[in-house]
Amino acid sequence: MTASTVSATLLLAEGVTVRIGERDIVRDIAIEVRAGEIVGLVGPNGAGKSTLLRALAGAHHTSGDVRLLGTPLHEVDRRERARLVAVVEQLPEAPPTMTVGELVALGRYPHLGLLRRPSAHDHEVVNEAMRRAGCDALAPRPLGTLSGGERRRAFIARALAQEARLLLLDEPSANLDAEAQATLFELLRALASEGAGILVVVHDLTSAAASCDRMVLLHDGRVLASGAPREVVTAEHILAAYGPHVTVLPHPTSGVPIVIPTAATR
Numbered sequence: 001m002t003a004s005t006v007s008a009t010l011l012l013a014e015g016v017t018v019r020i021g022e023r024d025i026v027r028d029i030a031i032e033v034r035a036g037e038i039v040g041l042v043g044p045n046g047a048g049k050s051t052l053l054r055a056l057a058g059a060h061h062t063s064g065d066v067r068l069l070g071t072p073l074h075e076v077d078r079r080e081r082a083r084l085v086a087v088v089e090q091l092p093e094a095p096p097t098m099t100v101g102e103l104v105a106l107g108r109y110p111h112l113g114l115l116r117r118p119s120a121h122d123h124e125v126v127n128e129a130m131r132r133a134g135c136d137a138l139a140p141r142p143l144g145t146l147s148g149g150e151r152r153r154a155f156i157a158r159a160l161a162q163e164a165r166l167l168l169l170d171e172p173s174a175n176l177d178a179e180a181q182a183t184l185f186e187l188l189r190a191l192a193s194e195g196a197g198i199l200v201v202v203h204d205l206t207s208a209a210a211s212c213d214r215m216v217l218l219h220d221g222r223v224l225a226s227g228a229p230r231e232v233v234t235a236e237h238i239l240a241a242y243g244p245h246v247t248v249l250p251h252p253t254s255g256v257p258i259v260i261p262t263a264a265t266r
Helices: 003-007 049-056 078-084 100-111 120-133 148-161 178-193 205-211 235-242
Strands: 009-020 023-034 038-042 063-068 085-088 166-170 197-201 214-219 222-227 246-250 257-261
Touching (some): 023 038, 038 049, 038 178, 078 085, 100 148, 120 148, 148 178, 166 178, 178 205, 214 235
Parallel strands (some): 085 166
16 A cells, blocks of 8 residues: 555545534534544544534535545535445444345445446455455344344445445444454454545544544534544543543553543542
């Protein structure tokens, strides 16, 4: 991967505001995702993380400027957008009778030709996506028979099958145990090293600080802090966003910020 590939801006948003009903859910947001990096989107519940992610994927009407590889998002047609951007929502939906293999194969749809018939290459991509996401053994299983973690891996595999340059992931580690979470972030790091840009909503601040190149901390619909994890996960920022019930400590060997609950005094 060349230096120019790493530095390429895949997604650039400036002044983004999303209004739903009479309320601005996010206001005046600026965010950038470059090829080769993982950007963690963090913040307390209700901060606007999922709304912002959906807006950047084109699912919400926004004011402000959102550009995909330099082109205004609204000028990129749906098929081209699906080739460039893969999205895994927090609670994705699909028919419970659909098998994992069928779901993951949907990720190839934007790449199919006029006849819409998958080639041998498409089948290879689907199988490799399931292998990398750790759900290849689940291929014949209906989605309705899966656990929450298994279902999550299936939708991640569908995103991988798209071979998109930009991945937008909303809490992909939800319903995964500690080992599976570690494996997931190893996968995201591998994808970034191959040139993908990744914007991921992460609930666990410690995991985000350890796994992301940059972080964006939202509070009350606005960006409270943005930058390297050690610049974002500070006592001052965490107090402002989460209140006095959490503490920030440096990891004893790596120095990466660790966020832990503060025991209530009696």
